[in-house]
Amino acid sequence: MNIFETYLDKIIDLIKKANQDNLITLPENLSGINVDIPPSKFNCDMSTNVAMVLSKPNNKSPIEVAEIITNIIKENDENIDDIKIEKPGFINLKFKKIFWNNFLKTIINQKNYGSNTLKDSKKYLVEFVSANPTGPLHVGHCRGAILGDVISNLLTFNNHKVTKEYYVNDYGNQIIHFTKSVYFRIREILFKEKFPIDNKDLYPGDYLVDIAKNIIEQNKGINFDNFDSISKDLTKLSVQESIKLIKFNLNNLGISHDNFASETDIVLNNEVDQVVDKLKKDQFVYLGKIKAPEGEDSKNWVEREQLLFKSTDFGDDKDRALQKTDKSWTYFASDVAYHNTKLKRNFDVLINILGADHAGYIKRITSVVEALSGDKNKLICKVSQLVKLIKDGQPFKMSKRKGDYITVEDLISEVGKDATRFIMLSRSNDVELDFDFTKVKEKSKDNPLYYVQYCYARISSVFRNLDKSINDKIEVSNYDFKYTDDEIKIFKKISQWPKCVDVATAKLEPHRIPVYLYELASEFHSYWNMGRADVTKRFIEKDNTIKDEKIVFLKVVSNIIKNGMNIIGVETPEKM
C-alpha cells in the first residue's frame, strides 16, 4: 500500500473529471504531476505540485489553480483534515486521524509491506563478483559482491524473478599462469623444488600451497612429472579449488549465486563462432585497424588488421577487437558470446555489477548487447566504487604484487558480516567509501548498524517483558485509536517506506534502504526517550499490559526494520 501512488491516482482522477466539467484545462502530458513528501517544517502529510503543472495550460497563476483544485479535493475526499496552499503553488494535505488508523489496519499484518505488487514481474539476470578464479576474494571485491546481492534482494522483494550469476573466467593466459603456479607448488611439496619466486607471471600467495596440497591428496593417481601432459586436468582442478575458496568467502558474506557460468564451456561450445557469425550477418563486424589514440603513447603504436566490432555505431570511442593476431578470440569476444547466452535464456533485463576499474568496459558491452538484442536498455551496468580502508585514522594500502592484500576473511573476522554489509551499503555505489575498521567495530551510535538493530532490540524487549513475541500476529478488533502528533510523525515515516523501496528498485540504488532505516530508527529512539518524562509515551502500562494502539505501533515499526534488514541481508537480533 503506497499512499503516495494512491493519492496521485486520486488527484489525476479528480482533475480529469474537473476537465470534463470544464473547470480546468489539462496539458497533453500529465507525467509531471507528483505527490511528494513535504519538508518537515510544514505541518502536513503529503504535498502535490499539480497546480504548478496546470498553471500554464490554464493561463492562471499556480495559486489560482491551486484554489480551484483544493476546493475539488475538499468536496471529494473525506480523509482530509486540513488543506493548505503554500507559496509557489504547492497543495499541502493533512489527514484526519481516522486515515492513519485505517492505514495501520491495512498494513499491520502485511508480510511484505513496501513491496510493489502492482507492477509486472520481470525476469532479471544479475551478474556480479565474477572475479578471476585465481585465489580468494579480497576487500576490493567485497562492495560489488554486496551490491549485487542486495540489488537481487530488492528485485526479489518486489516480486521479480532473479537469477544470480557468476561468470568464471577460467580461460586464457592468466589461468595458465595460475595453473603453473599451482604446479610449481605441487613440485615444491613433492620433490622439494624451490618455487620460482622471481617469475613475475606466477602467483606468489600462500593459499596456493593449500590448493596444491588438496590437489595432491585428492588425486593420488596423477603423475606430476610433466606439466604439458597434465595441464588440462590440472587447470580444471586448480580452478575448482579456487572456486571452492571463493564460494567459501561469498558464503561468509551471506552471498550465494544460483549459477556459475564457465568461459571455457562457452568457448568449447563454439558460442563465440556463432555469435560472431550473427554479428557479421548484421554487418556489425569487419576486418580493420584500430587507430592510435591522440597523446603520448602513440609512438609505440602498431596498427594491426584484425576482426573488429563496430561499437562506434553505438557511441563507443573506438571499435573493439574480437580476434588476436594469432586468430584466437579476445576476452571481449568470449564475453560477447557469454552475453549472447544470457539473451538466449530470455531474461527481460540483464544487470552487470562492475568494479570501478572496469567502468571503461561498459560502453562496449552495452553496445554489443544492443546490437544483438536491438534493445538499448537490455543491459544495465552498475559500478561499485573503490573502498578506502582506514585503520586508526590512517589509510591502509594493499599490494597485490607481494600477495599481502586483505582478504574477505580478514575483513569478516575483524568486523563481522553484518557490519561489513551495512556500512558498504550505506553510501551510494558511485561514490568512494571510507571503511574505517576502528569505527565499524565500535558498538555505538557511530555505527549505524547497531543503531538500527538497537531499535529492533528495544521493541523486542517490550514484547519480552509482556511475555509476548515480536513475531506474533497482531489481532485488534477496534482501530479507533487516539494517536497524537508524536505517533503520527512516525506513521508518516512508515507511509514513506514503499516509496523508498520503489525508488531504490527503480534506480537500483540499495543505499536508500539503510539510509531510510536509520531515519526511522532515529525517530523511534526519539519517541522512546519521550517516555522518560511522559508516562503516556511508554509502551507498558503500570499493570504490565499494553494498549492495542501501542502494540500496533510497535509492530509496524518492527516489521519495516525486519523487512529492510532482510533486504540488506543483516540480522535483527532480539537481544544485543
Added chain:
RNA sequence: GCGCUUGUAGCUCAACUGGAUAGAGCGCCUGACUUCGGAUCAGGAGGUUCUGGGUUCGACUCCUAGCAGGCGCACCA
C-alpha cells in the same frame, strides 16, 4: 589527448529520479539514567551545493564551457 565518474557544513555523507527556508552523523559546546534496554535522547554553533553561462514558475539535480580529484584508454582478464 580522449572517455567515464565524483565535487554539498571542519570531516564522512544524504537529499525520494526538477520542488518549498539544502538534511544526518562525527567532531565542538550545553543538558537528560530511582526510565519499557543510556549501544539512547534533547538543545546550540556550523553552507555562495567547485566556478561561469544557459534552460523554467522553480536547479545540488538538466544543458554548456571550465577547474579539481579518482578510474580507465591496443591482442591482459
